[in-house]
Amino acid sequence: MSCAFSGVRAGLVCVFAVLTCTGLVCTAATPAQAAAAKAKLVATPATADLGNLEAGAKKVVNFTLENQGGAEAKKVACKGSGFAFDKKGLTIAAGGKEAIAATYTAAKAAPAKAKALSGKITCGGAVVTFKGSLQPKAAAAPAAKPAETKPEPKADAKPEGKPAESAGTKAKNAPDKVSLKECQATKPPVAFAHKEHIAENKLACDTCHHTQKGLKAGSDTPVKKCASCHLNPTDKAPSCKEKSAAKNPYHIRCIGCHKEKGDEKAPTKCAGCHKG
Ligand code: HEC
Ligand code: HEC
Ligand code: HEC
Ligand code: HEC
Incomplete structure (x- = not known):
């Protein structure tokens, strides 16, 4: 090892203030250089x-x-x-x-x-x-008797599979009116006339409950809430916390039909649904 500067060599370590060594590389940076060389x-x-x-x-x-x-x-x-x-x-x-x-x-x-x-x-x-x-335990679903309250199903339970009895409110107990607020963060809840919508527009249940093909009114089939998949999606499901008309699953489904119908009573403007 040859030190360019006449430094003291102690074993393989050069001890000197400012060293530039060749061979067995010895460098001593100035404090300023050392600071610049830090990771941040x-x-x-x-x-x-x-x-x-x-x-x-x-x-x-x-x-x-x-x-x-x-x-x-x-x-x-x-x-x-x-x-x-x-x-x-x-x-x-x-x-x-x-x-x-x-x-x-x-x-x-x-x-x-x-x-x-x-x-x-x-x-x-x-x-x-x-x-x-x-979130706290889901509030008892409308019309569900307390005696029926059973542990929540696993989030990954397949709705198409054999419906576990505890999976949700039964089709025959479908709500008349729903206040949609599970995804609420910035906007007032949306009042949704469930029964009226189905009756007036003669809608098939799976128009909206799209993961439960062939769902029938009056049956014992438990119905999964939209939010159970759309609130914190871990898959391709769009999030109901989205603001955009093209990304929020409710906006896609609800505003989509309202625009199609062109009925002046079917709101397409924000305040028509997010009231209050
Ligand atoms: C046809 C009814 C409808 C219309 C019109 C509508 N929304 Fe929504 N929107 C909903 C529903 C239903 C939800 C889900 C509410 C929930 O579960 O909290 C929602 C959720 C949202 C959310 C995420 C939840 C939150 O509270 O932040 C935002 C943001 C939002 N809407 C913004 C808008 C804006 C902005 C407009 C107008 C450009 C609009 N919406 C128009 C029905 C509507
Ligand atoms: C226009 C869309 C739409 C149609 C059509 C529709 N539903 Fe719903 N349904 C909803 C929404 C939105 C909710 C609100 C609760 C949620 O899923 O987050 C809901 C909730 C329910 C619930 C309560 C779920 C719970 O655990 O709180 C049941 C039961 C139900 N629907 C049954 C039916 C049946 C049976 C039909 C057909 C006769 C039907 N729905 C048709 C949109 C729809
Ligand atoms: C069991 C889980 C699950 C439930 C319950 C569920 N969804 Fe979905 N949803 C998904 C998944 C996954 C996707 C994305 C893949 C696809 O398009 O099927 C999706 C996609 C969508 C889309 C986008 C489809 C498109 O045309 O781009 C809309 C709209 C939608 N859901 C609305 C709803 C509404 C409204 C409800 C309640 C009435 C609901 N979903 C209940 C899982 C669910
Ligand atoms: C298949 C078509 C269709 C779908 C899907 C649909 N709507 Fe509607 N909606 C209508 C029509 C048509 C009207 C006007 C009804 C009338 O004449 O009173 C309406 C009216 C409304 C109104 C105003 C009248 C009232 O009931 O207070 C609200 C709010 C509303 N819809 C919310 C929603 C929400 C939220 C969703 C999605 C969960 C939805 N709608 C899905 C067709 C639809």
């Missing part, structure tokens, strides 16, 4: 909304981790209570980015009252704060 992790977005979660539901939060510093960030591990991450032990180059999907799994037991969820995800210095709420 920043998460975008810095906040996440889990929305209203049902017990046991899963929700995916996507964010990007960017290393805005001058050095490679080594073995970045993300942590957040309740979250599982799709990537573990990341190494992010200076200026590099990584897209991260964090899956939150809500507690299995529904609380008696809605419970606020909040906390943070940390990935080596970068922070994503989150909030949301864990």
Whole structure:
């Protein structure tokens, strides 16, 4: 090993203030250079909304981790209570980015009252704060006798399969009027005249309950709520929290028909449905 500067050589380590060594590389950076060469992790977005979660539901939060510093960030591990991450032990180059999907799994037991969820995800210095709420046990469905109350079915139960008795309100107990508010976040609830709609428009049940083909009025078939699949979809199901007319499943189905009918009593404007 040959030191360009006459430095002291102690074993294989050069000890000197400013060294430039060739052969067995020895470098000593100035404090300013050392600072510039630090890794700096920043998460975008810095906040996440889990929305209203049902017990046991899963929700995916996507964010990007960017290393805005001058050095490679080594073995970045993300942590957040309740979250599982799709990537573990990341190494992010200076200026590099990584897209991260964090899956939150809500507690299995529904609380008696809605419970606020909040906390943070940390990935080596970068922070994503989150909030949301864990929904209480579903309010007894209209017309359901308390004696019939049974544990909620598994979220992945197939509605087309043999209907488990506990899966939902039976078709014969279909509600006359419904206040649609399970997806509510920013807009007033929507009053929906269920019975009138079906009678006046002679609608087949599966026009709306599309996962239950051939559903019949008056039968004992349990009916799944739209929100059970559309509130926190984990598959291709569009979310009922969407604002857009093309993405919200209610907007697609409800406004879709209202436009088609062109009936002035069938609202197509926001306030016609979101009243109050
Ligand atoms: C035909 C009725 C109808 C019309 C018209 C309509 N909506 Fe909705 N919208 C609904 C229903 C039903 C839901 C689901 C409500 C729930 O479960 O909380 C919904 C949900 C939403 C949500 C997500 C839930 C929330 O509270 O944030 C937004 C945002 C929304 N609508 C915005 C709009 C806007 C903006 C317009 C006008 C451009 C509009 N809607 C027009 C029926 C309608
Ligand atoms: C125009 C759309 C539409 C049609 C047609 C329709 N429904 Fe519904 N139904 C809904 C909506 C919206 C709800 C509200 C609750 C939810 O699913 O979130 C609902 C709720 C129900 C419920 C209560 C579910 C629960 O657990 O609270 C039953 C039972 C039901 N419908 C049965 C029927 C039957 C039987 C038919 C055919 C005779 C029918 N529906 C036709 C839209 C429709
Ligand atoms: C068992 C789960 C489940 C239930 C219950 C359910 N949906 Fe869906 N829905 C889905 C899935 C999955 C998709 C996406 C795949 C597809 O198009 O079939 C979807 C798609 C849709 C679409 C988009 C289809 C299109 O034309 O783009 C609309 C609208 C819709 N659902 C409305 C409703 C309404 C209204 C209810 C309640 C009356 C309801 N869904 C109940 C699972 C469900
Ligand atoms: C197949 C067609 C069709 C579908 C699907 C449909 N509607 Fe309607 N809706 C109508 C018609 C037609 C009228 C006007 C009825 C009248 O003449 O009173 C109407 C009227 C309404 C009204 C105003 C009158 C009232 O009942 O207060 C509201 C609100 C409404 N619909 C909400 C909804 C919501 C929410 C959905 C989806 C869950 C929906 N509609 C789905 C056809 C439809």
